[in-house]
Amino acid sequence: MHWFDDADAIAPALPAIWLVRTHAAPRNLTERSTLRRGMARRIVARQLGCREEDVAIAHDAAGRPLLDLPRETGLHLSLATRAGIVAVGLARQPLGVDVERVDVQAAPPRDLLHPDERRALMEVDTNQRARSFTRLWAAKEAYVKALGSGFRRAPESFAVSLLSETAFRVTDASAPAAFTGALRAMKNGGHEIMAAAIVVTS
Incomplete structure (x- = not known):
């Protein structure tokens, strides 16, 4: 897994x-979507060596973003936005990416977690619990994006295990095997941002 902060990399x-830190402050879903798409077109154009105007992003029936132009690249796309950060993931297999901000004031919604995740979270030191929850949630969001289901799939129906500061595993009874993913932390405007990505082979 390669990570980049520069949209032109x-x-x-x-x-x-x-x-990518954009310093933008989108006020609604439409502005967030426009910001994501614009950044994705720039990154895809650089990666493929074409013009931005030759890149078009659409969505499949489930709402997952896809590269509509240029066609037949074989690339899978995933997008996320949070607090001015835009995440763009590209892979040869389905993948999901998510970005979340650590909120030390919010109580983790334990009813949305798998029982194994709840137990693991309760074992974490209180002052680290918000960070651990954010890592878990970013991983869960990335996983359901990779599946193409979003949270039509109940978040408590599969379990994320945090393996290290940079890795996690997803155990899903409906999947033939466990999947692994990557985590990354960054600062943005003094706030800690967690990002997660997972690749799911077809």
Whole structure:
């Protein structure tokens, strides 16, 4: 997995995730979507060596973003936005990417977690619990994006295990095997941002 902060960086291999600080403050879903799409077109154009106006992003029936132009690239796309950060993931297999901000004031919604996740979270030191929850949630969001289901799939129906500061595993009874993913932390305007990405083979 390659991580980049620069939208103009070209990945030597895929999968790759670009986490770009935009300093933008989108006020609604439409502005967030416009910001994501614009950044994705810029990154894809650089990666493919074409013009931005030759890149078009659409959505499939489930709402997952896809590269509509240029066609037949074989690339899978995932997008996320949070607090002015835009995440763009590209891979040769389905993938999901999510970006979340650590909120030390919010109580984790434990009823949306798998029982194993609840137990693991309760074992974490209180002052680290918000950060651990955010890592869990970013991983869960990335996983359902990779599946193409979003949270039509109940978040408590599968379990994320945090393996280290930079890795996690997803155990899903409906999947033939466990999947692994990558985590990254960054600062943005004094706030800690967690990003997660997972690649799911077809």
